Amino acid sequence: MSTPRFDELIHAPTRLSLVSLLAATEWAEFRYLREQLGLSDSALSKQLTTLEQVGYVEIRKSFVGKRPRTSVTLSRAGRAAFDGHVAALQEIVARSGLTVLPGG
Amino acid sequence: MSTPRFDELIHAPTRLSLVSLLAATEWAEFRYLREQLGLSDSALSKQLTTLEQVGYVEIRKSFVGKRPRTSVTLSRAGRAAFDGHVAALQEIVARSGLTVLPGG
DNA sequence: GCATCTCCTTGCCCAATAGGAAAGTACTTT
DNA sequence: AAAGTACTTTCCTATTGGGCAAGGAGATGC
Numbered sequence: 001m002s003t004p005r006f007d008e009l010i011h012a013p014t015r016l017s018l019v020s021l022l023a024a025t026e027w028a029e030f031r032y033l034r035e036q037l038g039l040s041d042s043a044l045s046k047q048l049t050t051l052e053q054v055g056y057v058e059i060r061k062s063f064v065g066k067r068p069r070t071s072v073t074l075s076r077a078g079r080a081a082f083d084g085h086v087a088a089l090q091e092i093v094a095r096s097g098l099t100v101l102p103g104g
Numbered sequence: 105m106s107t108p109r110f111d112e113l114i115h116a117p118t119r120l121s122l123v124s125l126l127a128a129t130e131w132a133e134f135r136y137l138r139e140q141l142g143l144s145d146s147a148l149s150k151q152l153t154t155l156e157q158v159g160y161v162e163i164r165k166s167f168v169g170k171r172p173r174t175s176v177t178l179s180r181a182g183r184a185a186f187d188g189h190v191a192a193l194q195e196i197v198a199r200s201g202l203t204v205l206p207g208g
Numbered sequence: 209g210c211a212t213c214t215c216c217t218t219g220c221c222c223a224a225t226a227g228g229a230a231a232g233t234a235c236t237t238t
Numbered sequence: 239a240a241a242g243t244a245c246t247t248t249c250c251t252a253t254t255g256g257g258c259a260a261g262g263a264g265a266t267g268c
Contacts, residue, residue: 023200086197096127
């Protein structure tokens with residue numbers, strides 16, 4: 001269990017899906033992410049840069065044969081932030097089931 | 105169980121908390137919401153108007169003694185959208201636990 | 209009876225953000 | 239030499255959320 005901590009950066013729809021995907025895939029390739037998320041090259045590139053700048057992902061550039069390949073993984077900080085955010089969401093949403101009033 | 109359906113309107117942080125609160129409280133008063141959410145009058149008023157315009161909340165104005173009181177409740181549509189959105193979030197987040205790769 | 213207060217609502221402004229389009233970079237392939 | 243791959247960066251625009259301030263409609267204070 002993580003400490004609930006709402007993270008605006010992760011919350012934004014695209015990044016939530018992106019980080020969630022990364023949380024499930026160890027290293028993921030640029031192309032794979034782009035297709036899964038239905039994003040343009042530029043949109044994905046920018047989001048990855050953003051996430052890298054705050055230290056949530058690690059970006060590794062390598063070559064497959066002679067072609068460049070960009071791979072991404074969640075950093076420890078990124079995973080912690082994601083887990084914390086999910087915990088925060090659960091806390092927010094949990095409220096919605098707490099109260100049972102008559103005549104509902 | 106609701107059909108997962110990501111709802112951008114509900115997803116925004118303030119409205120997610122707001123709708124979640126409403127989902128827990130039957131009728132809620134303006135003041136209560138404002139204090140729970142730490143919003144200014146205008147910010148809350150605008151969000152409520154937005155939610156009302158798409159039919160997610162019902163706003164009822166009445167008097168307590170001689171003072172006006174604004175009360176809010178989630179409509180059926182609002183609750184459906186909220187439930188659907190929560191289901192969508194769960195689906196997104198669920199992915200993050202699915203894959204186990206060797207060498208993790 | 210005019211000013212002030214409550215309880216919102218509305219208008220104006222601004223800063224932040226996200227994404228498309230397109231150009232740029234650095235190679236590789238044809 | 240031209241075109242393609244795999245991104246990155248720049249430019250632009252549309253949207254949004256919130257602060258601040260003014261409005262408004264009746265209640266209350268002096």
